Amino acid sequence: MEATAAELKQREQEGKNDYVLLDVREDYERAEFNIGGIHVPLGQLSMSMDKLTPYREQEIIIYCRSGKRSAMAQELLRQSGFKRVRNLEGGMLAYQE
Known part of the structure; x- marks a missing residue:
């Protein structure tokens, strides 16, 4: 099931922080614009699973x-x-519309 930009924005507005954001873009993309969360570029994800283990149930x-x-x-x-x-x-792209 996918999340939509509208749903995420609504949850942010309502102060619902019952989720974890994970940004899998490259460093330069994150520097241009980001909405927070944990940053692990896709190419490093397999090697960084231990960083995400605390969030396994969330x-x-x-x-x-x-x-x-x-x-x-x-x-x-x-x-x-x-x-x-x-x-x-x-x-x-959808989030910034």
Whole structure:
């Protein structure tokens, strides 16, 4: 199940911080614009699973520029036993609209 930019913005407005944001973009992309969260570029995700282990039971919303890399990250996390992972549909492009 994917998360939408509208849903995420609404949750932010309501102060609902019952989820973890995971940014899988590269450093330069994050420097240009980001909405916070944990930063682990997709290429480093497999080696950085221990960084995410404390959040295994929480809802994790993953984002990238357009939603493609975050969809790959979502699958990697699911294969590693994370059950509540959602991809931000359309990524930062949709979020910034």
